[in-house]
Amino acid sequence: MAKLVKRELILVKIESSYGVDATPGASDAILVENIGWSFAGARMVERAAVKPSLGMLQGIFAGTLMEVTFDVEVKGSGAAGTAPEVGPLLRACGMAETIDAGTSVEYAPASAGHESVTLYYYEDGSVYKLTGCRGTVSVNLETGAAGKFSFTITGHVSGPTDAAMPTVSYDATTPPPVINASFSVGSYSAVINALSLDLGNTIATPPSMSAEDGYSEIIISDRDVTGSFDPEATTVAAKNWAGEWKAGTAQTITTGTIGSTAGNQYELEISSAWYKELSPGDRDGLRTYEIGFGAAGDDDAFKIIFS
Template sequence: MLTTKEAIALKIETTQGVEAVPDPTADAILVSELSYANEGLRMVERPLIKPTISTEQSIFAGTLKKLTFTAEMKGSGTAGVAPEIGQALRCCGMSETIGASVVYQPVSEGHESCTIYYYQDGRLNKLVGAKGTATINAEAGGLGTIQFEFTGKDAGRVDANFPTLSYNATVPRPFIEVPFSIGAYDAIINSFSLVFGNTISTPGNVREPDGYAQVEISKRDPNGSIDPEAQKISVIDFETKFKNGELMNMTTGDVGKSSGNIWNVTASVGIRDISSGERDQRRTDDLTYGCHETLGDDEFTIEFK
């Protein structure tokens, strides 16, 4: 089986844990860096006392599955139409608001779940009731990407040939000509990251065949990092803002210039740590930050327009 011949299709479920049957012509997501593994695997040991020193066979007592993949940050090609990763974002504890643009932001209840079909070269793996978290990364001269990490219930695997797959043809724009700012200061950065910070809870449930209740998002702690070039204190004093616990508005500004293929991230942030860094013999202030709500469930937003 070739690792270069794999694909996923993801569809939101009407009822968590009930297979939604993703359509590979409508629900496929173009991805890279696919990984699929057991999560919370229970192998019960039997520490029996007997005449020999050999170990008894462990007993399988249930597992969940974890699927991770990376997708490109890009629009759908049409303003006001959800991007290819839209359903995946919604299943990471985000609401979706569609108007002239499509906006995603965290919510504290009503989290949606999804069914994911993971096609390998000759095999289909099914994941149901899945919820997850994500991390956005962008670096000057590269493409913005988002890494998803989903946990769900194992719905089995079968031999299957590749179906007909359709992907959105929009080409992503590089992370350049971006008017990044923090606290109304036009910072010169090389890299940006935003971690959704969702806590995925997997409580036990003896009634279930795998011994686990439904997967839930029980907490979030959005955070990230940036690396602005250092300036004189009279220009920007990040150290004082850090010590004073000052909240600042941070925005990437628009990435891309063509309607339908523009994205941006906006957040209310407070600096959690500051250290001295270096980039090509230039001093940087390497900042880690946390996102914090101001009116409730508004720590950050992701907009496609």
């Protein structure tokens, strides 16, 4: 039976114990785009036996993980102080969730206590079940579009097995467009078209002789937060972009509040950004700069606040 690409979905739920199937259900569905997957770290043992005839013996499958990639809209839950639909995925990417009831939900990097999720990936008539999942994420904001999270999630996989598509319910909140936001670098209100931030997690997949798939716990072992933005060029007196790059000047970057409805607003704050590279750009005949930056700091390098 043929499978339709558009008839796919994922369910995601936080695990109470690492690697133990949290059995996500219909209420754990997350609306995603651009799903892709691969068998990460697949082992196929070659048998290069010496024998009278040429040729190889059949290889031996020796375990694999699975990596799933997808995009998720940046939007609130519809109620201030209630975690957004994407929350479990951000937590599985090594981010701590702080809830201020009735007011806001904040996500920031954490260096310990990383949570994991169970992810069910339905592929029009079959399902892969991933446990012990952790990953990394980037956020991409472009003027006049909806913000997007881009996830890469790695987990221990079973399946596929044949399974009917479940009837699910998604959060009906519509994402706010990226407009009317008071973006600033330091104290300067720069004119930009796009901003990106990459959490840059290193995902370690250590081997384990005793594990069914040959892999131990999936671990977030390092983090390198980077990003980019594209401001219109200015006079040196207004903003000395090149001078700040050469001097290694660290400064805050903030989007300001995106969205105008309580429960569906968010803001990205980077506490200490330093320019890593600077090059010229052209936007509709206007000179711009393409600036790549690093985010200094420990677990306070940045935060995403939903309010």
